[in-house]
Amino acid sequence: MTTVAEVLKSKPQAQVFAVAPGDTILTALKLMADKGIGALMVLDTQGNIEGIFSERDYARKVVLLGRSSGDTPVSEVMTRAVRFVRPDNTTEECMGVMTNNRIRHLPVVQDGKVIGLISIGDLVKNIMSHQKFLIEQMEQYITGNAMS
Numbered sequence: 467m468t469t470v471a472e473v474l475k476s477k478p479q480a481q482v483f484a485v486a487p488g489d490t491i492l493t494a495l496k497l498m499a500d501k502g503i504g505a506l507m508v509l510d511t512q513g514n515i516e517g518i519f520s521e522r523d524y525a526r527k528v529v530l531l532g533r534s535s536g537d538t539p540v541s542e543v544m545t546r547a548v549r550f551v552r553p554d555n556t557t558e559e560c561m562g563v564m565t566n567n568r569i570r571h572l573p574v575v576q577d578g579k580v581i582g583l584i585s586i587g588d589l590v591k592n593i594m595s596h597q598k599f600l601i602e603q604m605e606q607y608i609t610g611n612a613m614s
Contacts, residue, residue: 467556467557468556468557468592468593469553469554469555469557470551470552470555470556470557470560470574471553471554472592473584473588473589473592474553474574474581474582476592477588482507482573482581482582482583483497483498483501483503483507483583484506484507484508484509485497485506485507485508485509485519485540486508486510486511486540487508487510487516487517487539487540487541487544488539488540489539489540490535490536490537490539490540491524491528491533491535491536491538491539491540491543492535492536494506494519494540495524495535504570504571504585505518505519505520505521505571505583505585506519506520507573507580507583508540508544509580513579513580515548515550515573515575515580516541516544516546517540517544517545517546517548518544518545518548518571518573519540519543519545520545520570520571522570523543523544523545527542527543528543548573549563549572550572550573550574550575550580551573551574551575551584552574552575552576553574553576553581557589557592557593560572560584560589561586561589564586570585570586571584571585571586572584572585
């Protein structure tokens with residue numbers, strides 16, 4: 467089984483992007499657009515998790531409610547109840563957490579600090595890669611081209 471640590475190693479940019487609770491939504495959106503990501507951690511000055519801000523938060527809590535992106539702090543619309551995983555969790559466990567909680571992003575926490583953020587896309591990519599490898603191995607076995 468693949469672990470979260472392995473998924474993080476395979477990501478091109480494993481850096482955690484974050485904003486402070488007092489930053490505006492516009493600041494968060496600009497960072498997300500610049501980095502091509504769908505969610506940001508919201509961390510206090512010591513790096514502790516205050517929440518997570520995602521495109522879904524923006525759509526449901528800003529746009530639909532007519533709030534101003536330039537005036538509203540992230541803390542007013544972020545998701546406060548943050549689910550997280552540890553590096554030794556498996557991809558299957560992560561998929562379960564995401565499915566059961568209807569979320570698309572999971573922070574990875576080690577020793578109380580965020581060391582990464584994985585998305586449903588990261589997990590799907592990893593699972594598909596693993597399945598492709600298994601299929602290739604089975605094809606080699608069936609056709610007799612397996613390495614001895």
